[in-house]
Structure formats: structure tokens, C-alpha cells
Amino acid sequence: MSDLQKPLxxxxxxxxxxxxxxxxGRVKMKNFELKAVAFEEDGRGHEEFLAGKYDTGEFSLANYLALKSRGEPLMAIPVFxxxxxxHSYIFVREDSPMKEPAQLKGKRVGIPGWLNTAGLWIRGILSDEYGVKAQDIHWIARRKAALNLSVPAGTRIDAVPGEGSLAARLLKDEFDAIIVPDFPEEDGVRRLFPDSKAVEQDFYRRTEIFPTxxxxxxxxxxxxxxPSAAQEMFSACYEAKQLALRDDADATYSNFAWNRQVWEEQRAVMGRDPWKYGIKGNEKVLNTLMRYAGEQGLLDRKVTLxxxxxxxxxxxN
Known part of the structure; x- marks a missing residue:
């Protein structure tokens, strides 16, 4: 099939x-003309995909679970x-006395929104691992959820848009802590867990969950x-991931001086390929995420893999 005959x-x-x-362009598809672009900001990229700008794209799993449970005509392939x-995405002010999750009880915690996947994971982990329930915290969201959600009874969520980033608002004492999907750029904040890396490695050793x-x-x-686009896209993404894993192992490729030592440490903890694609090997992480989505009121009905x-x-893999 010539390129002119291939579906876009x-x-x-x-x-x-x-x-x-x-x-x-290093990875191409055999029977489709792939036009791939990178978005710099996740939220905007997800909104553009949902609005139909792209045929397929990387999309928030919290939003996907919520929308699929409401019959939205979307379908994913198991590429994560x-x-x-x-654990390392919970932040407090540098002068905060808080150093452990139990101290979040009764506190004001800023979040982007209830449908943010990072927050979905953290709330589930706080409940499972530390006994801190959603009802124990006063949640302050930057935006109101676009969907009607059935959050757990007794959960307090206020939508307060405010000005500036969540970290900037934390520094102005609008919150006692924040949960964010990316690391803040502001000075004056620190992670709740002083040694979050050790906590996360212990979490992985015990659960074998690498949150997606x-x-x-x-x-x-x-x-x-x-219909064949799903399998071809999966194969293309898998090939691209294998190239990324190869590059990770090449110390010359990285800008980090101790790249190889970091690579060796991760491999010792997580094995040859932590970035598993496919359902096999991801059942536990996906079932856990679906359970969290149900417990936190994201789902309109139960969904299966x-x-x-x-x-x-x-x-x-």
C-alpha cells in the first residue's frame, strides 16, 4: 500500500x-499514515483529543474511567x-510540622480537581496504606468536576479557583498541603515524606504497583x-518504548552524570522493563485503579478490563 493510499x-x-x-518518525506504521505530535501540557492535550482534534492520543485514566462508565464512545489500548x-507528589510548606500522612487528617489539601489521576492514586494509597480516608480531609479543588460525581458520603470538596499555582497558594496559607501531578517550581515547599524515594521503593516491593x-x-x-488501527498502534508504541529503554541504558545519551547508576538501581528494584504494555502484568495496577475510581465516586457504573x-x-514484555 502506497503512502497516498494509507488512512491518516x-x-x-x-x-x-x-x-x-x-x-x-523513527517508528512508523505499516498500513496507516501516522501524524504524531507532542503536546507540552497534559491537560490541554487531553482536552484537544476529547474535542476530536486527534483520532487517538494519550489520555487521563481517571477521566477515561469516568467517561467510559457513562457511555462515552472511547476505547483504549493497553499502552501506558x-x-x-x-507518594512524592504530596507537598507542604518548608516550615510545616507535618511529616507523615496521618497529620493530613482535618487539614486543607489543594488539588487540581477530583478527576485528576495523580490525586485518584494518592487518595487511594492514603486510605489503603495509612488509614487516611477521603472524609478525613478538607479538599479544595482549583476547578469543579465537569461530571456529576458520587463522592463518598461525608467528603468535603470545595471548588475555589484562586490565583496562581497550587504551590503559590500553599505558600500564601490557602492550604496546609497540596497534591499535584508535577513537581512545583516554587521555592519554600517540600515533600510530605522526607525520604519519598525509599517509601515508594518499599511500596513497589510490597505491592508490585507502578501507578499509571x-x-x-x-x-x-x-x-x-x-479496526486494525488498535493492534498496529499498540505495536508501534511497543517498538517506540523498546527504543526508549535502549536509550535509558546508554550513559552517553543522558544529560545526567550518574545515569548508569540510577539505571542499575531501578533495574535492581523493578526489573528489566517497569513500563509494561499490555494487560498481562498490569492486571493488579488496573484493578486497583478501577477500585479507587469506584470508591471515590468517579464511576456511574462498574466497568471491566x-x-x-x-x-x-x-x-x-
């Missing part, structure tokens, strides 16, 4: 190593390009017209 597939993802080979341990925030998602109409993901022929 427009795709958007974050600008990270796992997507760059798709954006720079954005994963982060989330995004999945590659299609508009269902595109897959109905081009079969509801959420196209069946894919998966390579061995």
Missing part, C-alpha cells in the same frame, strides 16, 4: 522518550506511557472504520 491516523502524546520515536510513583496515569485512547468511530481495552496480541 492523527495522534498526540506527551513529549517523553516513549513517544518521541513516534513523533520524530505515563507512570509515576505518587494515562492510556492511549481512540475515538470509537475511528476504530469502527479502521474488557469494557476499557481493545483485545490485543501482546508480545512478551
Amino acid at each position: 491516523l492523527t495522534f498526540a502524546a506527551g513529549y517523553h522518550l516513549r513517544a518521541k520515536p513516534l513523533c520524530d 506511557p505515563n507512570r509515576k510513583f505518587r 496515569s494515562h492510556a492511549i485512547t481512540f475515538h470509537k468511530a475511528y476504530l469502527e472504520k479502521h 474488557d469494557d476499557l481495552f481493545v483485545a490485543i496480541d501482546e508480545p512478551q
Whole structure:
């Protein structure tokens, strides 16, 4: 099939190593003309995908779960390009006396919104690991949820847009702590967990959960017209990830002086490929996230892995 005959597939993802080979043309699709772009800001990129600017794209799993449970015509493939341990994304002021999760009880905690996946993970982990329930905290969201959610009875959430970043507002004493998806740029804040890396490594050793925030998602109409696009996109993303893993192991490729030592440490804790694509090997992390979504009122009805993901022929990770 010539390039002129191939169906166009427009795709958007974050600008990270796992997507760059798709954006720079090193990885191509056999039967589709892939037009891949990188978005610099997740929220805007997700909104553009949802509005139909792209056929497929990296999309928030919290939003995806909520929308799928309400019948939105979307379908994901089991590609998870954005994963982060989330204990290290709880911040307090440098002079705060708080150093452990139990001290968050009764406090004001700023969040982007209830549908943010980082917050979904952290609230679930606070409950499972530390006994801090959603009802124990006064949540202050920058924006009101776009969907009607059934949050747990007794949960207090106020939408207060405010001015400036959540970290800037934390420094002005609008909150006692914040939960954010990315690290603040402001001085004067610190992580709640003094040694968050050790806490996160212990969490992984005990649970084998590496939290995933995004999945590659299609508009269902595109897959109905081009059903083979799901498998081809999965294969292309898998190839791109393998290139990223190869680059990670090359100390010359990185700007970090101790890149190889970091690579060796991660491999000792998490194995050869923490960035598993496919359902196999991700059942626990996905089932945990679905449970958290149900407990925190995101779902309008129960959803299953079969509801959420196209069946894919998966390579061995």
C-alpha cells in the first residue's frame, strides 16, 4: 500500500522518550499514515483529543474511567506511557510540622480537581496504606468536576479557583498541603515524606504497583472504520518504548552524570522493563485503579478490563 493510499491516523502524546520515536518518525506504521505530535501540557492535550482534534492520543485514566462508565464512545489500548510513583507528589510548606500522612487528617489539601489521576492514586494509597480516608480531609479543588460525581458520603470538596499555582497558594496559607501531578517550581515547599524515594521503593516491593496515569485512547468511530488501527498502534508504541529503554541504558545519551547508576538501581528494584504494555502484568495496577475510581465516586457504573481495552496480541514484555 502506497503512502497516498494509507488512512491518516492523527495522534498526540506527551513529549517523553516513549513517544518521541513516534513523533520524530523513527517508528512508523505499516498500513496507516501516522501524524504524531507532542503536546507540552497534559491537560490541554487531553482536552484537544476529547474535542476530536486527534483520532487517538494519550489520555487521563481517571477521566477515561469516568467517561467510559457513562457511555462515552472511547476505547483504549493497553499502552501506558505515563507512570509515576505518587507518594512524592504530596507537598507542604518548608516550615510545616507535618511529616507523615496521618497529620493530613482535618487539614486543607489543594488539588487540581477530583478527576485528576495523580490525586485518584494518592487518595487511594492514603486510605489503603495509612488509614487516611477521603472524609478525613478538607479538599479544595482549583476547578469543579465537569461530571456529576458520587463522592463518598461525608467528603468535603470545595471548588475555589484562586490565583496562581497550587504551590503559590500553599505558600500564601490557602492550604496546609497540596497534591499535584508535577513537581512545583516554587521555592519554600517540600515533600510530605522526607525520604519519598525509599517509601515508594518499599511500596513497589510490597505491592508490585507502578501507578499509571494515562492510556492511549481512540475515538470509537475511528476504530469502527479502521479496526486494525488498535493492534498496529499498540505495536508501534511497543517498538517506540523498546527504543526508549535502549536509550535509558546508554550513559552517553543522558544529560545526567550518574545515569548508569540510577539505571542499575531501578533495574535492581523493578526489573528489566517497569513500563509494561499490555494487560498481562498490569492486571493488579488496573484493578486497583478501577477500585479507587469506584470508591471515590468517579464511576456511574462498574466497568471491566474488557469494557476499557481493545483485545490485543501482546508480545512478551
